[in-house]
Amino acid sequence: MVAESPIQVGEERVDRNDRPWIIGLTVLLFVLAAIWIGITPPGWWEKVRLLGYAVCHQIEARSFHYHDMQSPLCARCTGMYLGGLLALFYQAFQGRKGHFPPGRVFVILGALLIWFGIDGINSFLHFIPGFTYGYQPSNLFRLITGTGVGLGIGAILAPLFNQTAWSDWINRSFFEKWYSFPLLLLLGGLMVVGVYSEQPVVIFPAMLLSGLSIIVLLGALHTVLALILTRRSNRQPTWTQMRLPVLIGLNVAFIQILVTSLLRFWLTGTWTPLDL
Numbered sequence: 001m002v003a004e005s006p007i008q009v010g011e012e013r014v015d016r017n018d019r020p021w022i023i024g025l026t027v028l029l030f031v032l033a034a035i036w037i038g039i040t041p042p043g044w045w046e047k048v049r050l051l052g053y054a055v056c057h058q059i060e061a062r063s064f065h066y067h068d069m070q071s072p073l074c075a076r077c078t079g080m081y082l083g084g085l086l087a088l089f090y091q092a093f094q095g096r097k098g099h100f101p102p103g104r105v106f107v108i109l110g111a112l113l114i115w116f117g118i119d120g121i122n123s124f125l126h127f128i129p130g131f132t133y134g135y136q137p138s139n140l141f142r143l144i145t146g147t148g149v150g151l152g153i154g155a156i157l158a159p160l161f162n163q164t165a166w167s168d169w170i171n172r173s174f175f176e177k178w179y180s181f182p183l184l185l186l187l188g189g190l191m192v193v194g195v196y197s198e199q200p201v202v203i204f205p206a207m208l209l210s211g212l213s214i215i216v217l218l219g220a221l222h223t224v225l226a227l228i229l230t231r232r233s234n235r236q237p238t239w240t241q242m243r244l245p246v247l248i249g250l251n252v253a254f255i256q257i258l259v260t261s262l263l264r265f266w267l268t269g270t271w272t273p274l275d276l
Contacts, residue, residue: 083150098163223249
């Protein structure tokens with residue numbers, strides 16, 4: 001007879017204790033999804049578009065389109081959420097590294113964040129009639145600056161997740177090699193070019209991913225918080241033991257989307273984008 005390892009025994013004990021919560025949270029997640037489908041206007045794309053309703057103004061002139069379908073997010077938020085998703089995907093295959101980016105990377109991320117703020121303020125001020133200062137806002141600048149901040153979000157969220165979730169996380173940075181971050185910037189630039197071109201083969205998948213990325217990024221952030229609040233930090237060796245924290249994170253993300261969307265609908269009386 002082969003003796004079970006302590007890790008296997010520990011996993012079985014945790015799984016047995018978590019099983020009722022996992023079942024309950026799975027059911028709750030389906031209930032929340034059903035509520036979302038029920039309260040939002042008909043049409044599958046409307047369901048996707050309205051994922052962005054909770055986090056973005058969705059002004060039509062500042063959003064991308066595929067035929068008569070509007071993106072779930074404006075140009076700036078599209079860059080931010082797709083950039084975050086790209087950075088998470090870029091780091092996902094490099095092991096469980098949990099050290100934050102080195103100083104040189106933070107300097108670049110800080111500069112991109114400052115540009116994001118300047119462009120956002122400039123764009124907002126151009127709502128004022130007669131305002132002629134600054135520079136003419138454009139969806140290209142909104143997409144670029146949003147992507148820069150999104151890459152920063154992903155560059156910080158990935159190591160934060162790893163150092164919180166795993167018992168065997170690695171105290172090394174994803175960007176310790178000199179070319180790692182420039183390569184991510186290059187990929188971000190290619191993403192900007194593809195999205196801004198609005199070519200059908202690129203823009204429709206990008207629009208779909210931008211909506212789904214809201215769930216991914218919010219879910220990942222709330223999973224980190226769930227790990228901390230349930231005192232499970234650095235205790236999981238496998239994804240099997242991550243089921244409960246991930247389900248908590250996804251449920252909280254869906255609740256946030258529902259509550260924020262209903263609050264906006266109550267204030268505006270419409271599911272349509274803001275008309276400014």
